[in-house]
Amino acid sequence: MGFHVQSVTDSHLMVIYSSILGPGDLVIAISISGETAEVINAVRAAKQNGAKLICLTSFTDSTIAQCADFCFPVVNPLFVDQERFVNSQLSTLYTIDLLCLILLKDEARKKKMNITVETIVKQSHLK
Structure with missing residues (x-):
């Protein structure tokens, strides 16, 4: 999409990269518990430098959610009958897919995405 x-x-790389982000950058942090220390440290470094933060977590009152500019709550197996396990990764991936669909409503992003897909298809035929 051109991003x-x-x-x-x-x-370690989370904190290193986050420390050089700035006001024009966006961090999408994923922590189901919202309390993963490494993710929190990276998020705090990014926020301190002015980056925007979106988080995906199951707990909207968690540390990571409190740091975020916007929080997407995702389902967690703790919320349902554990005999019928629901993998929290599925709801996280679904949320990311929905974000991509929203971004692809922009024609310029859609065009860049199509260029990317065409390039990948061409490369796969060359092998």
């Missing part, structure tokens, strides 16, 4: 994006799962 420069990085997915970071290493706790």
Whole structure:
């Protein structure tokens, strides 16, 4: 869609990258508990530098949610009968998909996404 994006799962890199973010940057933090220390440290560093924060968590009163500019609550297996396990990762991925659909309503983003998809398809045919 034309965004420069990085997915970071290493706790040290989270803090390093977050420390150099600024007012034009957006962090999407995912912590089901909302209390993952490494994620909280990274979020605080990013917020201190003026970055905006969206979080996905199951607990809207958690530390990460309190730091966020906007919070998307996601389902958690603790909220349902545990004999019928609901994986919190599924609701998190679904929420991310919904965000992408909203962003793709913008024609310029949609065009860039199509260019990306076409490039990947062309590369796969070259192998």
